[in-house]
Amino acid sequence: MRKTLFWILGIALILLIGWITFLYYGTYSEGVRAGTVIKLSRKGVVFKTWEGQLNIRSFGAVNSNNSLSETFEFSIESDQEHIIKTLEEVSLSGERVNLHYIERYRVLPWRGSTRYFITKIERSPQKKPASEEDAERAPFK
Template sequence: MEPQTFGQKVKRTSKKVLRIIIIAVVIVGVSLFSFYYWGVYDDGVMAGKILRISKKGVAFKTFEGKINLETFGAMKGTSPIAEAFDFSVEKSDEALIKELEEVALSGERVNLYYITRYAKFPWRGDTRYFATRIERLEK
């Protein structure tokens, strides 16, 4: 067995270092993607009437909605445009989509529960706000 030269040792060590760097970059990338994709930093509720729920998109079909908060200028310095709130709905939540369509047609007042994610992805929705459930209010 021949003794290894200095150049061979450096080459083998640099391959190990490069492999470790690539593995670390992949782990950090997967971790960041997971954090931004599934992470939720806010959840809340809004009251109003659902104006619309629609399936939109060219490449990715997503469900988008709009709720009218019905403040009618009660908030100082806001315009009527700012009194509507856009949100998305997960495609897999078919029961919620159906219920949103019903209340949009009936004009009922509802409480819309939502979560806010860190980032938006085109295949998931147009907004970072996702409806999780609605509660119909008594008339």
Template sequence: MSEFKQVVKAGTGKVFSWIKRFFLVLSLLGLVIGGGYLWVCNWTYSSGTRAGTLIKISRKGVVFKTYEGQLNLGGFRENADDGISGNIWEFSVWEEEVYRELQNYEGRQVKLHYREKYKSMPWQGDSNYFIEKVEPVK
């Protein structure tokens, strides 16, 4: 093999080695950043209760089926776009057992215990509020 071919072959090997290393580091960095993002988004921002009339509870979604609901908190809310509208609070439910319990209370006064996350992922639900427990209001 000529000297020129040996130099080209050695240089090509170094370039491919550098490219492999670059993409390996980039992939590991992406995994760490993605995992950190999911971890932070799952932190509980706040928790509490809300009471009102349960308007709707349903299972919806095209790819990810989630449980979604609406609670009428009473009163009215002023919107810049619509003027005055009802004070509706939207929430998501993780557990099927809680979803089934909510179905029994549709149209009735309930007290919902919730946790608010920083951000919900598409497979978790549409809102950042997740219901943990339901109590009927007497």
């Protein structure tokens, strides 16, 4: 009897560890969203996580009068310092970006508040200030 109970508990523990591992590393989908970063914050009571919002500006593609329906909420893993720094820069400049993300199966509180995690950022090409463009077009004196 004791041996059977030990085997049942062992199998249940292995299944539980397998399920948690699947939820932690499993990816449901991947994608790209384009827009401007309107919010980036580090928040949480017990677990501090990086969270943000992207203004998609769908130009009428979303059939709603609510401007919040045009935002994409995302999380950034704490070890992604380069991504956090770049997001801080583009949120202050208002620059349009493409955010590559993965969607996880479940929200785990120590990872973030959303199922969407940013993996890569593509910044839009920098435009030259108007004075530089004018100087390039002006004939040599």
